[in-house]
Amino acid sequence: MSDAAILDKVIKNVRVVRPKHEAVERLDLGIKDGKFACIERDISPDRAKDLLDAQNLLGFPGVIDAHMHIGIYQPLDQDALTESRAAAMGGVTTSLNYIRTGQYYLNKGGPYKAFFPEALSLSAGKFFVDYGYHIAPISGQHIDEMQWLFDQHGVSSFKIFMFYGGYGLHGLSDQQNLFLMINKEERYDFAHFEFIMRGLTKLRERYPEANDFISLSLHCEVAEILSAYTKIVEGDRTLTGLRAYSAARPPHSEGLAIFIAAYLAHETNCANINLLHLSSRKAVEAALMMDAAFPHINFKREVTVGHLLLDVDAPTGKWAKVNPPIRPRADVDYLWQTVLNGQIDWIVSDHACCSAEQKASLKDPDNIWLAKSGFGGTEYLLSGVFSEGGKRGLSYPRMAELLCWNPAQRFGLLEKGDIAIGYDADLVLLDPNESFVVRAEDSESQQGYSPFEGLELTGRVKRTFLRGNLIYDQGEIIGSPSGRYLKRPYGVGLKG
Numbered sequence: 001m002s003d004a005a006i007l008d009k010v011i012k013n014v015r016v017v018r019p020k021h022e023a024v025e026r027l028d029l030g031i032k033d034g035k036f037a038c039i040e041r042d043i044s045p046d047r048a049k050d051l052l053d054a055q056n057l058l059g060f061p062g063v064i065d066a067h068m069h070i071g072i073y074q075p076l077d078q079d080a081l082t083e084s085r086a087a088a089m090g091g092v093t094t095s096l097n098y099i100r101t102g103q104y105y106l107n108k109g110g111p112y113k114a115f116f117p118e119a120l121s122l123s124a125g126k127f128f129v130d131y132g133y134h135i136a137p138i139s140g141q142h143i144d145e146m147q148w149l150f151d152q153h154g155v156s157s158f159k160i161f162m163f164y165g166g167y168g169l170h171g172l173s174d175q176q177n178l179f180l181m182i183n184k185e186e187r188y189d190f191a192h193f194e195f196i197m198r199g200l201t202k203l204r205e206r207y208p209e210a211n212d213f214i215s216l217s218l219h220c221e222v223a224e225i226l227s228a229y230t231k232i233v234e235g236d237r238t239l240t241g242l243r244a245y246s247a248a249r250p251p252h253s254e255g256l257a258i259f260i261a262a263y264l265a266h267e268t269n270c271a272n273i274n275l276l277h278l279s280s281r282k283a284v285e286a287a288l289m290m291d292a293a294f295p296h297i298n299f300k301r302e303v304t305v306g307h308l309l310l311d312v313d314a315p316t317g318k319w320a321k322v323n324p325p326i327r328p329r330a331d332v333d334y335l336w337q338t339v340l341n342g343q344i345d346w347i348v349s350d351h352a353c354c355s356a357e358q359k360a361s362l363k364d365p366d367n368i369w370l371a372k373s374g375f376g377g378t379e380y381l382l383s384g385v386f387s388e389g390g391k392r393g394l395s396y397p398r399m400a401e402l403l404c405w406n407p408a409q410r411f412g413l414l415e416k417g418d419i420a421i422g423y424d425a426d427l428v429l430l431d432p433n434e435s436f437v438v439r440a441e442d443s444e445s446q447q448g449y450s451p452f453e454g455l456e457l458t459g460r461v462k463r464t465f466l467r468g469n470l471i472y473d474q475g476e477i478i479g480s481p482s483g484r485y486l487k488r489p490y491g492v493g494l495k496g
Helices: 076-089 112-123 140-144 146-153 176-180 190-206 208-213 223-234 241-248 251-268 281-293 305-309 329-340 378-391 396-410
Strands: 009-016 025-032 035-040 051-053 058-061 063-069 092-099 130-135 157-161 215-219 272-275 298-304 346-348 427-437 456-466 469-473
Touching: 009 058, 009 427, 058 396, 063 076, 063 298, 063 346, 063 378, 063 396, 076 092, 076 112, 076 378, 076 456, 076 469, 092 378, 092 456, 112 130, 112 146, 140 146, 140 190, 146 190, 157 190, 190 208, 190 215, 190 251, 215 251, 223 241, 223 251, 251 272, 251 281, 281 298, 281 329, 298 305, 298 329, 305 329, 305 346, 305 378, 329 378, 346 378, 346 396, 378 396, 378 427, 378 456
Parallel strands: 009 051, 063 092, 092 130, 130 157, 157 215, 215 272, 272 298, 298 346
Antiparallel strands: 009 025, 025 035, 058 427, 427 456, 456 469
16 A cells, blocks of 8 residues: 555544535545645545544534634633633634734734734744634734735734724723824724725735635624613613613614615625624615615625523523623523524624633622623534524524635635635534533633523534544543744645
């Protein structure tokens, strides 16, 4: 037998789940040089340097968590180390992280030509999973740097936080220029958003071969609506906790922001728009209306596992504070229906590790207004979708599309998101019958609590492989960080 026929690893008896494939087949997977090299019903053990029996567990492509935040509440290098461990335990093999200048993250303003190389340096050797970054142009100078970011660092996705111009990260604020660390003459407003879109259109024109993978993501809430309703709700003693926070950031604020963003995209011919973490019926309905109104704009719609598993009556209360807010049960059920209808493109965690000491006010720990926004949850992304989606009739291949294939295609990760010859051998082995109760103490995250505490989920990740290497094995992280920074488009030769 030739050396070429010898495989680095063979994983036998995998019930392979693939996007775009209706059948779940029992197959053997052969891996060589970090890629899937052979997929057959029976690969001879003689061809394997290393042999593993999956014992008929489900095999999903490595999950792509396309919306995470690393370094927002603790130093970036520290956060990358611990939170990518949490990702690995949940079957996530690629982490795409939103980052910006200003307070939090590196706590620096200024140009990305200084900021981003520092972020990459802090990231190197710290991730247990492969990783990339989405970047938010906060100042006018950053718009001019988008070409450099794409050229030099393969950053093909950018972000707008629509509420930042006049509302704080955690509540009311009149200090947004200080928060964003931009000059007092600058404005983070609709005009700035328009110019970002025009800059992105120019970038796509300059690189037509990458047109499909250059996109703009938007956090859609309107600051003026949030400010007005927060003042009203804070004065209403009948509303407390998550229900109050949801009322203070009402769903129509999401809908209005989506209308504005969509028209600006139409005006600027900004063709690839990602509507992030849609949390409510009104938000999704607005997104679908804009899809119909502007068919030449390629809209993608995202929801989070938090908005699919939690509602305003969640017993974890303040620990589940996030932007946009957790919503009433009727919104949760509507989001699931749109997932089942094929109207949602991908599901993410929006993971932002915020320790208990930072999350809640020491003086008034139950005060929802004083709690920080955001929480971790990447470790429960696959299990959460598998458990609740399975109850509602979501098929395994559709789960693979939502968690793997669709984000890979949108964000230019063309050697990820599938179990196929030539693709990165990123694989998750999941036991579909094992149930477990979420306990923060069992997580690799350094957060110390979970908004999902006490939820029983069915479908447990048993092993995670990154490019053929075992990085998580039945409760233990294996080895040292081996995640690579992914310049995008990644694997252009595999289009389609």
